[in-house]
Amino acid sequence: MNQMRAVNADSGRIKKLAAVEQKLLWLAAWMIHNANHIRPNRDGLKVGGHQASCASVTSIMTALYFDCLRPQDRVAVKPHAGPVLHAINLLLGRQTVEKVAGLRQFGGAQAYPSRAKDGTEIDFSTGSVGLGVALTSFASLMQDYVRAHQMADPAMPRARHIAIAGDAELDEGNIYEALLEGWKHDVRDVWWVVDYNRQRLDSVMPDRLFGRFEGLFKDMGWRVITLKYGTRLEAAFAQPGGAALRAWIESCPNSIYSALTFQGGAAWRAALLADLKKSRAARAMIEALGDDELAGLMTNLAGHDLATLTAAFRDAALSDQPTVFLAYTIKGMGLPFAGHKDNHAGMMTVDQMEAFRVQNHVRPGHEWDCFEGLSDPEAVRHFVQSVPYAAPLTPAGRRLHADTIKVPARLPQPGIIGRRMSTQAGFGEILSEIGRAQGESAAMSARIVTMSPDVAVSTNLGPWINRRGVFDRHTRDDVFRDGKLASAQRWGTNPDGQHIELGIAEQNLFLLLGAAGLSHDLNGVRLLPVGTVYDPFVNRGHDALFYACYQDARFLLISTPSGITLAPEGGQHQATNTPLLAIVQDRLASFEPAYCDELEILLRHAFTYMQAPNGSAVWLRLSTQPLPQIDRTLDEAAVIAGAHWDVPPARGASLAILYQGAVAGEAKAAFAEVQAEIPGAGLLAVTSPDRLYAGWRQAQRVRRKGGQAASHIERLLAPLAPGAALVSVLDGHPAAHAWLGGVRGNRIMALGPDRFGQSGDVTDLYREYEIDAAAILDACAEAILGR
Ligand SMILES: Cc1ncc(C[n+]2csc(CCOP(=O)(O)OP(=O)(O)O)c2C)c(N)n1
Ligand SMILES: [Mg+2]
Numbered sequence: 086m087n088q089m090r091a092v093n094a095d096s097g098r099i100k101k102l103a104a105v106e107q108k109l110l111w112l113a114a115w116m117i118h119n120a121n122h123i124r125p126n127r128d129g130l131k132v133g134g135h136q137a138s139c140a141s142v143t144s145i146m147t148a149l150y151f152d153c154l155r156p157q158d159r160v161a162v163k164p165h166a167g168p169v170l171h172a173i174n175l176l177l178g179r180q181t182v183e184k185v186a187g188l189r190q191f192g193g194a195q196a197y198p199s200r201a202k203d204g205t206e207i208d209f210s211t212g213s214v215g216l217g218v219a220l221t222s223f224a225s226l227m228q229d230y231v232r233a234h235q236m237a238d239p240a241m242p243r244a245r246h247i248a249i250a251g252d253a254e255l256d257e258g259n260i261y262e263a264l265l266e267g268w269k270h271d272v273r274d275v276w277w278v279v280d281y282n283r284q285r286l287d288s289v290m291p292d293r294l295f296g297r298f299e300g301l302f303k304d305m306g307w308r309v310i311t312l313k314y315g316t317r318l319e320a321a322f323a324q325p326g327g328a329a330l331r332a333w334i335e336s337c338p339n340s341i342y343s344a345l346t347f348q349g350g351a352a353w354r355a356a357l358l359a360d361l362k363k364s365r366a367a368r369a370m371i372e373a374l375g376d377d378e379l380a381g382l383m384t385n386l387a388g389h390d391l392a393t394l395t396a397a398f399r400d401a402a403l404s405d406q407p408t409v410f411l412a413y414t415i416k417g418m419g420l421p422f423a424g425h426k427d428n429h430a431g432m433m434t435v436d437q438m439e440a441f442r443v444q445n446h447v448r449p450g451h452e453w454d455c456f457e458g459l460s461d462p463e464a465v466r467h468f469v470q471s472v473p474y475a476a477p478l479t480p481a482g483r484r485l486h487a488d489t490i491k492v493p494a495r496l497p498q499p500g501i502i503g504r505r506m507s508t509q510a511g512f513g514e515i516l517s518e519i520g521r522a523q524g525e526s527a528a529m530s531a532r533i534v535t536m537s538p539d540v541a542v543s544t545n546l547g548p549w550i551n552r553r554g555v556f557d558r559h560t561r562d563d564v565f566r567d568g569k570l571a572s573a574q575r576w577g578t579n580p581d582g583q584h585i586e587l588g589i590a591e592q593n594l595f596l597l598l599g600a601a602g603l604s605h606d607l608n609g610v611r612l613l614p615v616g617t618v619y620d621p622f623v624n625r626g627h628d629a630l631f632y633a634c635y636q637d638a639r640f641l642l643i644s645t646p647s648g649i650t651l652a653p654e655g656g657q658h659q660a661t662n663t664p665l666l667a668i669v670q671d672r673l674a675s676f677e678p679a680y681c682d683e684l685e686i687l688l689r690h691a692f693t694y695m696q697a698p699n700g701s702a703v704w705l706r707l708s709t710q711p712l713p714q715i716d717r718t719l720d721e722a723a724v725i726a727g728a729h730w731d732v733p734p735a736r737g738a739s740l741a742i743l744y745q746g747a748v749a750g751e752a753k754a755a756f757a758e759v760q761a762e763i764p765g766a767g768l769l770a771v772t773s774p775d776r777l778y779a780g781w782r783q784a785q786r787v788r789r790k791g792g793q794a795a796s797h798i799e800r801l802l803a804p805l806a807p808g809a810a811l812v813s814v815l816d817g818h819p820a821a822h823a824w825l826g827g828v829r830g831n832r833i834m835a836l837g838p839d840r841f842g843q844s845g846d847v848t849d850l851y852r853e854y855e856i857d858a859a860a861i862l863d864a865c866a867e868a869i870l871g872r
């Protein structure tokens with residue numbers, strides 16, 4: 086009796102889920118249709134959207150959001166299923182009709198889920214395929230980190246981190262880099278649910294890929310759950326003739342299966358009857374079905390079977406082992422182009438949409454009504470409101486609150502003044518001092534978490550790590566230390582450690598920085614993540630850096646050593662483009678100090694700015710070039726705003742030399758000579774072309790709107806004579822400075838390497854790439870003479 090009741094309750098639940106699934110399929114398709122065919126289109130450009138990709142994953146998302154997910158779970162949804170996610174939030178009352186009717190429109194719901202633009206219901210932005218998937222693994226690692234450090238609210242249950250992935254995302258290499266790194270860190274509470282429709286953008290995938298994934302994931306300690314056939318197909322397989330039917334479908338190539346799905350019942354019948362001549366029972370089974378029933382049976386894959394999906398998710402939820410679900414689906418399921426190989430950007434025509442509307446019992450004018458066309462709308466509404474995920478995580482949405490961490494008025498200072506020292510060494514020493522966790526910096530010290538892709542030692546993190554330890558959920562011994570073998574590094578791991586050591590894959594660094602930099606929102610725990618990487622290899626992880634910034638993750642990136650100053654290492658290690666990346670990257674404030682007193686100011690600023698609601702992530706480009714550290718008093722606000730006068734120009738001066746970073750010595754040497762000829766000349770230390778440029782643009786905007794504003798760089802250059810010459814130099818592409826001539830109409834000679842570097846010593850390379858004192862003097866002469 087009890088069992089009967091349970092079965093009935095379960096079939097009631099599946100029916101309601103099916104109603105929700107029907108509404109999500111309709112709403113997502115309508116959202117895209119509305120954007121493309123109903124809304125006025127001013128410019129005639131294609132709006133776009135992915136009805137087939139949405140339909141492919143609708144059952145999976147129904148089963149997850151309306152059966153399995155708990156409020157604390159965090160989900161990255163494949164980008165082109167954005168409309169399904171918007172529709173889910175609409176059903177849950179967390180999204181407005183106005184926004185979804187404005188899909189892909191300015192101010193409307195975003196094409197791909199966006200934390201920053203769609204608001205607090207989005208856990209992870211997605212768009213560049215593969216990155217969102219991998220991010221879930223790193224977010225889970227960070228959850229373990231804050232829990233191991235007892236920083237998280239103990240009343241908050243552990244979240245599961247779920248990626249709903251397209252199968253083509255598994256072609257992205259960053260997935261496998263993340264898998265390997267996740268294995269090393271023994272990640273848990275991660276699910277990747279793969280919408281296994283065997284279709285990517287261009288075509289159907291080759292059959293040879295089948296079976297590859299399972300082995301790969303298993304090798305990395307993952308549980309692999311293949312969800313292939315739905316309940317109806319499984320039942321058919323159990324009937325007489327079922328074995329032959331199963332054998333047929335198992336050996337059917339993807340392309341033929343897709344084509345038959347598109348063609349429908351009659352085509353299925355013809356193909357099956359032709360191939361199953363020898364199995365009378367199978368033929369009888371097929372002949373007993375009408376065309377629609379046969380098509381329904383043959384496309385009853387597990388990824389569209391709510392009973393199979395929910396049972397699998399419920400079962401898997403009993404363990405925290407990382408789990409991949411390979412859920413077989415059909416791209417475009419339930420829509421006229423289901424299975425067609427060209428359906429990725431395919432869209433229902435106006436006539437097809439009209440037929441779909443009738444099929445869904447949606448009255449004209451009621452297209453956006455969430456429960457329109459259902460046989461028992463009130464029961465479904467009630468069901469939707471009662472599922473676990475419908476309970477709000479916080480009254481304010483899915484972002485948790487974290488207090489800011491106090492940054493001391495001064496960072497602990499190792500004795501820097503009077504030494505010859507590089508900014509990279511200064512960084513290592515200051516961080517090491519912070520690592521003593523004494524006095525005012527103790528609170529901040531506890532929240533810093535460092536990470537590095539196998540360059541922790543060579544970027545001077547070593548002393549910090551020796552103080553604070555390497556993080557791992559499991560305590561592991563340091564064989565060298567315990568064997569009393571001499572080593573400067575103490576690398577035993579334990580759950581209290583504050584450095585996360587990564588393998589060499591730079592994308593993983595930026596994904597981890599991205600995850601750690603969202604910890605305040607995701608875990609309610611403010612962290613101060615610091616990542617170090619060789620400056621040229623920012624390029625290697627650039628997409629993931631872009632991605633982390635797009636999510637508004639907050640972290641401090643230290644790229645060092647940088648430029649051709651890394652002289653003997655040669656060209657591949659000498660990036661000149663990074664100062665330009667630093668300018669153009671939104672939500673990343675970038676600096677390049679020359680001296681350690683500037684560095685101290687900027688580090689302090691970074692720890693503050695990355696916590697500020699209107700702040701951002703911060704990037705410091707450092708160098709191994711030792712410079713004499715002088716005793717002076719700096720204008721901190723100017724250092725942070727991007728430049729300060731080492732030697733202010735006389736009013737009406739005809740020349741200023743500007744320098745950035747490691748070439749300070751060359752600029753100063755040249756300036757000493759220039760001063761003899763032009764006593765009023767100025768010497769400007771540029772700490773951030775990025776901030777200068779942003780400030781200049783901002784002032785322009787204010788002025789354009791009729792306001793009054795002068796940016797920092799405009800004020801700095803104001804004393805110079807109109808048309809005064811500027812000569813600028815940095816160890817990076819000179820275009821980073823060339824724009825400075827436009828601020829007040831100065832003639833500028835911008836120096837910096839603009840070709841690949843090569844091995845050499847600093848003297849030879851600075852000469853060759855024309856950033857030594859002689860080159861600066863030549864440029865001064867040229868600028869003044871106007872030649
Ligand atoms: C890094 C990156 N490259 C290319 C694209 C363009 N793109 C968007 S979706 C897609 C194919 C996706 O196929 P799949 O993941 O299998 O999803 P499906 O639509 O089949 O569900 C491509 C190539 C992208 N968004 N990101
Ligand atoms: Mg696909």
